[in-house]
Amino acid sequence: MKFPGSHILSMAQFERRDIEQVFTVADRMEPYAHRRRITKVLDGAILGSMFFESSTRTRVSFGCAFNLLGGEVRETTGFEATSLTKGESLHDTARVLSGYSDVIVMRHPQAGSVAEFAAASRVPVINGGDGANEHPSQALLDLYTIQKELKHQGREGIDGLSIGMIGDLKYGRTVHSLCKLLTLFNNVTVTLISPDELRMPPEIVEQLRSAGHRVVESDNMEQSLSHVDIAYATRIQAERFANAEEAMLYRGRYRLNQAVYTQYCQPNTVIMHPLPRDSRAEANELDNDLNDNPNLAIFRQADNGILVRMALFALILDVVEQVDTHARDVNWYTERRF
Numbered sequence: 001m002k003f004p005g006s007h008i009l010s011m012a013q014f015e016r017r018d019i020e021q022v023f024t025v026a027d028r029m030e031p032y033a034h035r036r037r038i039t040k041v042l043d044g045a046i047l048g049s050m051f052f053e054s055s056t057r058t059r060v061s062f063g064c065a066f067n068l069l070g071g072e073v074r075e076t077t078g079f080e081a082t083s084l085t086k087g088e089s090l091h092d093t094a095r096v097l098s099g100y101s102d103v104i105v106m107r108h109p110q111a112g113s114v115a116e117f118a119a120a121s122r123v124p125v126i127n128g129g130d131g132a133n134e135h136p137s138q139a140l141l142d143l144y145t146i147q148k149e150l151k152h153q154g155r156e157g158i159d160g161l162s163i164g165m166i167g168d169l170k171y172g173r174t175v176h177s178l179c180k181l182l183t184l185f186n187n188v189t190v191t192l193i194s195p196d197e198l199r200m201p202p203e204i205v206e207q208l209r210s211a212g213h214r215v216v217e218s219d220n221m222e223q224s225l226s227h228v229d230i231a232y233a234t235r236i237q238a239e240r241f242a243n244a245e246e247a248m249l250y251r252g253r254y255r256l257n258q259a260v261y262t263q264y265c266q267p268n269t270v271i272m273h274p275l276p277r278d279s280r281a282e283a284n285e286l287d288n289d290l291n292d293n294p295n296l297a298i299f300r301q302a303d304n305g306i307l308v309r310m311a312l313f314a315l316i317l318d319v320v321e322q323v324d325t326h327a328r329d330v331n332w333y334t335e336r337r338f
């Protein structure tokens with residue numbers, strides 16, 4: 001794909017070489033993400049950050065990624081802060097806000113809304129999550145994390161991977177995008193663990209099978225984890241259910257904790273979760289007793305979001321080769337515990 005000026009709306013846009021390009025650029029962002037160097041390559045540029053649904057990681061890390069490249073962020077959060085509540089259309093909102101920004105990242109509760117917005121935008125738009133549909137930058141940072149974690153174990157590449165996805169696979173947009181991304185690789189085994197009512201949409205299962213991958217569907221987490229390289233847990237997406245009572249039927253159905261991990265997983269199985277994990281007692285899908293497990297990658301995964309999102313901005317705004325020429329060392333104390 002041609003990155004400069006492109007919208008990033010779906011993993012379906014990407015080919016394998018595009019993924020490799022994003023990851024190569026992400027690696028080059030490390031000195032800046034880790035605060036050893038400052039670059040001002042996007043000095044004067046403005047990111048419009050529009051989140052119509054709650055977010056911690058995606059909103060803040062996109063903003064930080066833009067700041068770390070030297071740009072500024074103008075942010076609006078929630079419908080009530082905008083004129084959408086006065087009946088303004090996504091089309092008009094996009095026409096207006098794209099006049100104020102060089103690139104926009106948007107999250108919205110309706111599937112397809114970010115694409116609708118992008119169609120009217122005069123600047124590139126990145127999908128920060130549209131309802132239960134997709135979350136492409138999350139899939140990119142997930143795969144980047146998988147690659148790094150496996151490399152740490154002495155394994156190269158994604159081909160031949162075995163991954164178990166656990167939880168709400170019907171409404172979980174991160175696993176939808178991740179499955180689409182995995183279709184670009186070879187010989188992947190995808191074990192889909194969910195209640196029957198929350199299975200992965202059949203069209204995504206079909207895409208995985210059409211790519212030649214082995215797909216196993218199960219409602220039994222413990223019996224399904226023994227051969228996975230990656231155990232990818234997800235939250236029950238209560239906000240997508242018709243009512244809270246229905247979501248309560250599923251919260252707490254799958255609880256990955258240290259005892260389960262020790263009994264059923266390989267000793268080097270990597271534990272991932274897009275976060276937020278629901279740590280309330282009635283859910284507790286990924287127990288705090290895993291926090292000292294060295295294979296718990298969830299916070300490294302969240303950190304990697306900065307690298308991948310910096311890479312996306314650098315590619316879309318076509319400044320990859322200029323990042324280092326607009327850089328200097330930082331002045332302040334930067335030692336961090338990673």
Ligand code: CP
Nearest residue numbers: 055056057058274275
């Ligand atoms: N992973 C993710 O999308 O987290 P937030 O909802 O906090 O942005």
